[in-house]
Amino acid sequence: MKNIVLIGFMGSGKTTVGRELALFMGYDFYDSDHVLEDTVKASIPEIFKEQGEQYFRSKEEEVIARLSEKNNCVIATGGGAVLNPVNTEHLQHNGLIIYLNADWKHVYDNVKDQSHRPLLQTENPKSTLMTLLDSRQKTYEDASDVMIDVTGKSIMDIVKEIRCRLSDMDLQC
Ligand code: S3P
Numbered sequence: 001m002k003n004i005v006l007i008g009f010m011g012s013g014k015t016t017v018g019r020e021l022a023l024f025m026g027y028d029f030y031d032s033d034h035v036l037e038d039t040v041k042a043s044i045p046e047i048f049k050e051q052g053e054q055y056f057r058s059k060e061e062e063v064i065a066r067l068s069e070k071n072n073c074v075i076a077t078g079g080g081a082v083l084n085p086v087n088t089e090h091l092q093h094n095g096l097i098i099y100l101n102a103d104w105k106h107v108y109d110n111v112k113d114q115s116h117r118p119l120l121q122t123e124n125p126k127s128t129l130m131t132l133l134d135s136r137q138k139t140y141e142d143a144s145d146v147m148i149d150v151t152g153k154s155i156m157d158i159v160k161e162i163r164c165r166l167s168d169m170d171l172q173c
Contacts, residue, residue: 003027003073003095004166007140009133010079010117011110012102013150013158018076020159031076036063048118061086068094080119082143083136092143096171098162099144104130106151 004021006014015031022029036059037043047056061084067075068090075095082088082097091097108129111120122128141147146165150158 001072001171003068003070003075003091004162005091005095005097006074006076006100007082007091007097007143008079008100008150009102009107009136009140010120010129011107011114012079012100013110013155014076014079014100016155017100017150017158017162018074020155021162022074024159024163025074028070028073029076030067030070030073032060032063032067032081033078035067036060036078039063043116045116045118053118057084060084065090070094079136083139088143096146096166096169097144098165099140099147100150100158101140101147102149103151104133107133 004025004027006018008014018031019029033044036056039062040047040059042050044056047059057080060078060081064077064081064087067073071094075091077087077091082091108126111117111129112125115121119132120128148158148161148165153161
């Protein structure tokens with residue numbers, strides 16, 4: 001079976017949804033950021049601070065390539081993963097890509113009290129978030145096979161909706 005790959009902006013629920021979905025499906029679960037942190041043995045804020053974003057992106061490409069070799073997995077990706085066409089190609093090759101589409105308010109509510117996302121550590125995180133989200137929207141849409149609107153929905157409702165969509169496609173539910 002192909003992998004199920006979750007893409008979307010920071011704070012859209014990819015990790016939490018992915019973990020629950022994997023449980024229901026009896027699949028292994030991987031979060032590309034967590035795999036990267038384990039590989040580099042540093043946290044994402046440390047990697048950005050000490051080696052820079054470019055280094056992070058090169059490690060992210062290695063991790064995505066490795067995870068794309070697997071089968072029967074749910075993979076939650078970092079919010080910037082599909083900005084790199086090489087990652088998108090790897091993920092599409094062996095996976096069904098599901099875009100968790102959230103509006104800026106939903107995302108902002110989820111991330112505003114967290115400090116582990118270097119790209120949002122700016123003077124005005126709300127405005128940074130809105131600009132980034134807007135600039136990435138089309139890339140997420142283009143990379144995905146299925147789009148789920150997650151705004152205002154609970155994790156379990158999102159999981160249920162994904163399972164129904166998979167069942168409609170004659171994939172496991
Ligand atoms: C990033 C999203 C983060 C993490 C890194 C960069 C991005 O992952 O990969 O901070 O470019 O959107 P989450 O989407 O899990 O927060």
